[in-house]
Amino acid sequence: MKRPHSTNALSAAATILLTTVALGSAGSGASSLSQDGPPAQGGTPATIPATVVAAARKIANDPQVMALIEDQKSDAAAKARWNQFLELVRIPSPPRQELLKAAEIHRRLVNEWGFTPAEVMTRADGILAGTDTNIVDGLPVYNACVVIKGSYSSQAGAQQSKGQFPKVLVEGHIDVVNPEELPKSGDPSIHIKLQPYSQPVVATPQELAAIPDELSFDARGRVVENDKYATASKVFADAKDAEAHGGVRIYVPGYGDMMPSTSNAFVLAAAMKKHHIKPVYDIWICGTAGEEGKGNLAGVKQLYGFDQKAGTGSNPLNIVANFGLEGGGTVNFVGSYRFEMKFKAPSPRPDGPSAPEAMAAAIARIADVRTPTDLRDDAPRTTYTVGRASCEPPPGPGMAVPSCSLEVDMRSTRADTLEEMRHTIEPMFQAGASAENARHGRKNNEEGITLELMWFGLRPAFVATSVDNVAVHAGLQSGIQLGALTSPMVGTGSGSLNDNVPAHTGVPTYQFTLASSAAGAGGHAFWEWGTRGAPATEVARMHRVLTAALIVAGFNAADGTVVQPSVGPMGKRTREVVR
């Protein structure tokens, strides 16, 4: 990718507005990251209540639920899911620019998936009624949410918080790392390329663009079911099977992370509507914005009224449990610091300290950092990268680059190692500027390169003190009931997921997936690809997610009985905002 002197107006607007918040957070980052200690090794068993075991059995075998599942097992349903995924994944959806994909989901919700406009809870302009956080990092939030109405609100004495009855959230993100920006003109759709396994994985974007075979779509955005489609639609068990039997790599950003699962969330929503699944509490199914890159978890921050400076949320929608669809099954969440630093040249003269060279000096220093992960086998996983850099173009011939900016990401499963990374890397910004100033005999003031903090991202690490909560219980027991799990063990790993926000708000959360891929690789890179996996796996996973959501939300069963919600009607909140 070449990006000679591009600037990002959206980022610029966001960074200016964020500076105040970021500086405030920067000073208090350590305290907001406090943790009690490392998780136990080797997995921890959850203690699942008998009521949850009984609820899982009842719900999973309910005739209405089974009718939904049987419906999804048909070839026609499998094809419809596959086509829907292909048609959604080709819509570019960079973090904080998800408006095109959100709009298509909104359109299909009403025109094709059976919902009324009143059941669509989000708007094209990013406004979500009921939240106290409609603007995150200075930008609108392009979530796409639909509600499966429950019966609770019509009960006598139903409790609510600030007008919000309890609800369960099931979400998967709709933003994708690539492309970096929406195209400025022309058809924005991504070309979905097909490559036989007999050929090597592409080494450059040019090689990817040169692949002749690609899927076709008509003027309405529907996939054309031609010979290429037939090839791409073949189902395989794994990469070996695909390689041996004519499979192809299907190159498209979002194949792995995470549009198959998010797309199927809306398939599940439509199926729940079609089969008249009636929960007790409302269930919201959302495609969330801003999980990737500088998205800074904007989508879930809107849903949970999360304030970065406070490090917690007001839970304005009264969400009582969260289910993420990116997979993981964990209760611990990776923390991160993210900095965008600008290196500003003192003058437009080309013979003075250089902004790109100062930035290069900083990046070169950072590039040599060894993390605890590099140094010790038993260290908490700790990582970093300078993910992006750019420079302003010189204002005229023979003039200097006015400024350059870098973005660095640091992550760790533990607060102390994350702090260690910050204390190692943060001084390197100034070290780069100082080195460049010294080359020119300049001081670290207006005579030389100066630094400006443009953006600060904070995702506090979260290490659970207990594996027992209603979301984990429902997530595990639904798996046990349906044969996906054999024991109620919670892994000790950490996920870098949207779940970080509900966890820090005190709302129980668990993750699984609705995707089924035979193989894939290249996540977050230009060569992200996948190969179709068994449709039956998708259906089994839908069965599990539906069961889990209904365990927590409660369920009006086909026999007229009611499976009561496994959690009370008041969601936790750790930040109340007076507005």
Added chain:
Amino acid sequence: MKRLISVLAFTIGVAAAGTPAFAQQSGNLRIEFQGPGGHSYGAYRRVSALHAAARAVILIQGALPAGSYQITNLTGGNSVNAIASDGLIELKLTAGNAAAYKALVAAVTKAAAEGAAAENAFRGVKTGDLTSGAPATVRSKVTPF
């Protein structure tokens, strides 16, 4: 490296003295770095094309005389949470004559390759290595523009 700088400085110096046969020459180079990229957390320890580009800039500083080059752009990567699969340096070279200019280009090309090599060495990958099927190394390419 110091010897190269001496040669370049001498050549440019002679040109600057005004010898008519040594007409000043300038031009622009684009140095592209390509690597596998990947998830900043999940694919940690892969090489970064942007890190390689920064390493190359520092090598260029050491290899070329002050005033013979101007970095006009340094960019790369698509997202803060992704290892950069691409890096780009654009620079302007100015030399006293064609031979000196050619030497500058050669020095830049060498610095670019060494920047990539340093990044590969830091992450312990070599030509031919694959990561999830894709080339694991960062590679450099220098072209005029």
